[in-house]
Amino acid sequence: MTATPPTGDQLVGMLAALSNPLRLRIVAELANGRDYVSNLARVIGVSRPLLHMHLQRLEAVGLIVGNLELSEDGKAMKYYEVADFDLRLTATTLAEAVATLTLKEKS
Amino acid sequence: MTATPPTGDQLVGMLAALSNPLRLRIVAELANGRDYVSNLARVIGVSRPLLHMHLQRLEAVGLIVGNLELSEDGKAMKYYEVADFDLRLTATTLAEAVATLTLKEKS
DNA sequence: TTCACCTGTCAGAGTTTTCTTACACCTCAA
DNA sequence: TTGAGGTGTAAGAAAACTCTGACAGGTGAA
Numbered sequence: 001m002t003a004t005p006p007t008g009d010q011l012v013g014m015l016a017a018l019s020n021p022l023r024l025r026i027v028a029e030l031a032n033g034r035d036y037v038s039n040l041a042r043v044i045g046v047s048r049p050l051l052h053m054h055l056q057r058l059e060a061v062g063l064i065v066g067n068l069e070l071s072e073d074g075k076a077m078k079y080y081e082v083a084d085f086d087l088r089l090t091a092t093t094l095a096e097a098v099a100t101l102t103l104k105e106k107s
Numbered sequence: 108m109t110a111t112p113p114t115g116d117q118l119v120g121m122l123a124a125l126s127n128p129l130r131l132r133i134v135a136e137l138a139n140g141r142d143y144v145s146n147l148a149r150v151i152g153v154s155r156p157l158l159h160m161h162l163q164r165l166e167a168v169g170l171i172v173g174n175l176e177l178s179e180d181g182k183a184m185k186y187y188e189v190a191d192f193d194l195r196l197t198a199t200t201l202a203e204a205v206a207t208l209t210l211k212e213k214s
Numbered sequence: 215t216t217c218a219c220c221t222g223t224c225a226g227a228g229t230t231t232t233c234t235t236a237c238a239c240c241t242c243a244a
Numbered sequence: 245t246t247g248a249g250g251t252g253t254a255a256g257a258a259a260a261c262t263c264t265g266a267c268a269g270g271t272g273a274a
Binding site: 008015021024025031032086087088090094097 | 119189191192195196202205
Binding site: 154156157160177 | 234235236243
């Protein structure tokens with residue numbers, strides 16, 4: 001059970017963020033423990049700019065959390081870790097979320 | 108708990124299918140009971156071809172099930188209903204799914 | 215100074231999604 | 245025969261997403 005169920009819009013965002021193999025891999029990798037961008041890019045085997053983009057997307061919807069720290073040797077390291085989320089997807093669950101949907105009215 | 112947890116690929120497909128406001132609305136609507144395409148299009152307020160595309164997408168990943176029937180007055184009616192799914196999304200859950208990921212090796 | 219790390223961003227190409235419009239087919243009833 | 249109501253599909257535009265490559269800035273150590 002999610003502490004506080006996400007709104008329809010939030011849910012759509014989270015699902016969109018998770019509906020990509022690479023991003024799913026990122027979350028899975030971070031589930032083993034926090035890591036910083038460059039290393040994560042090496043581990044997963046992706047270019048750093050690409051990883052950067054996906055991390056932003058995941059963070060934007062609150063699935064992961066980033067933290068810029070300074071290592072002992074003075075380098076800026078951005079560490080990411082998974083937020084603890086727990087989503088339950090059921091026809092009923094989704095119907096409740098849809099009730100709070102704002103998206104889709106074309107601007 | 109999902110009866111049998113979907114593979115990574117299946118999960119990605121389902122999440123992609125659910126990460127769209129309109130498709131989420133379709134599932135929510137079908138949660139109230141089965142309905143046929145043309146009527147569903149009217150209820151939701153979308154063109155029939157568009158709805159048709161989204162229904163296909165949802166059915167392709169097994170979230171809904173379609174059934175072509177003949178009404179008493181001889182018309183072919185395609186009824187859709189929600190499949191009963193129950194997905195749990197957690198960092199751990201996702202990590203397990205990722206272990207079975209096939210996608211992403213570019214053809 | 216140069217090298218090896220770390221961070222970030224931007225421009226552009228290529229692909230996929232989304233949506234509209236138009237078409238084709240079927241049956242029954244007027 | 246025409247109209248209403250059901251089915252499906254194809255073509256093309258518009259928008260979003262994915263990814264590469266190049267660039268800029270920071271620190272510490274050789």
